[in-house]
Amino acid sequence: MSQPVSSEFTDFVSAKLELVEQELSRQAGSDTPFIDQAANHIIEAGGKRFRPLLVVLCSRFGGQVADEDLVRAAVVMELTHVASLYHDDVMDEADLRRGAESANHRYGNSVAIMVGDYLFARASETVAELGTDYVRLQARTFARLVQGQIAETRGPAEGDDPLEHYLSVVADKTGSLIAAAAVFGGMVSGASPEVLDALGRFGEEIGEVFQLSDDLIDITSTRTGKTPGTDLREGVATLPVLLLQASTDPADQELKKLLAADLSSDDALERALQGLRANHVIGEARGDIQRRADLARAHLASLPAGEHRDALAALCDEVVSRSS
Numbered sequence: 001m002s003q004p005v006s007s008e009f010t011d012f013v014s015a016k017l018e019l020v021e022q023e024l025s026r027q028a029g030s031d032t033p034f035i036d037q038a039a040n041h042i043i044e045a046g047g048k049r050f051r052p053l054l055v056v057l058c059s060r061f062g063g064q065v066a067d068e069d070l071v072r073a074a075v076v077m078e079l080t081h082v083a084s085l086y087h088d089d090v091m092d093e094a095d096l097r098r099g100a101e102s103a104n105h106r107y108g109n110s111v112a113i114m115v116g117d118y119l120f121a122r123a124s125e126t127v128a129e130l131g132t133d134y135v136r137l138q139a140r141t142f143a144r145l146v147q148g149q150i151a152e153t154r155g156p157a158e159g160d161d162p163l164e165h166y167l168s169v170v171a172d173k174t175g176s177l178i179a180a181a182a183v184f185g186g187m188v189s190g191a192s193p194e195v196l197d198a199l200g201r202f203g204e205e206i207g208e209v210f211q212l213s214d215d216l217i218d219i220t221s222t223r224t225g226k227t228p229g230t231d232l233r234e235g236v237a238t239l240p241v242l243l244l245q246a247s248t249d250p251a252d253q254e255l256k257k258l259l260a261a262d263l264s265s266d267d268a269l270e271r272a273l274q275g276l277r278a279n280h281v282i283g284e285a286r287g288d289i290q291r292r293a294d295l296a297r298a299h300l301a302s303l304p305a306g307e308h309r310d311a312l313a314a315l316c317d318e319v320v321s322r323s324s
Helices: 007-027 034-037 050-058 067-092 103-108 109-128 132-152 162-188 193-222 238-248 250-260 264-276 280-298 309-320
Strands: none
Touching: 007 050, 007 067, 007 109, 007 309, 034 109, 050 067, 050 162, 050 193, 050 309, 067 103, 067 109, 067 132, 067 162, 109 132, 132 162, 132 280, 162 193, 162 238, 162 280, 193 238, 193 264, 193 280, 193 309, 238 250, 238 264, 250 264, 264 280, 280 309
């Protein structure tokens, strides 16, 4: 288990995140009231701000950091993330995002896509102020995000392992940006190449844990920011479903048939959710999530000790406990 951090350190992190929050709203703003409203729609719905948190924590592995640079790095990561959410919701035809009406549902698909583009442009403008190394990393990261979205949309090719395909999508769509957030934090502090490498490896792994945990919550929890079973109803096979599909246990055949059937009715969806929640694949998925969290924690071993490292280790526990 991770070591607890002091209240002083927690207050320090909270103060930095408050600066990020203020700048986030400002950067998403516009001279046009409608664009201002639409661009702030998802931001105002809240969120975990996991990526800005990583930027702040990882900025402690080098020298002193000016608030201006720290806030810029965190805002770039969150704006890039939020921009991708606008696009994701259009692709997924989502009705809810973070417990609120999705932007595409409120404003229409075309507006949601263009608002996502607008936010990415704002992120690009801000990252340019940090320097070309940051621009290069953000561009590579966004390319991976798009690559992951295309791969998810197309699905596995004939002969591909569906589980391997799913995990590669998770790595590109989620792991890449969370890894970039960790590295951005190290970069603004002037951390060594060795530290940046460890932070990137940690971020990639904890990012995948974060998404796998989210996908599991979609099945196991009734208190999510979107309708439970959304992935099931849309035919998106996540880790538990893929583990079930790979099972050769005859006892799983009935549930397999249920999941392959029409889940458009609330009753059918609820039966499918109950069946999955009671199935062995939930425990197996949790075990895989824990294993990956342990791998993420192992990447921290080479980093300088301190409350910032302890806080990153604590994230490994927290991300796992979300889906427990």
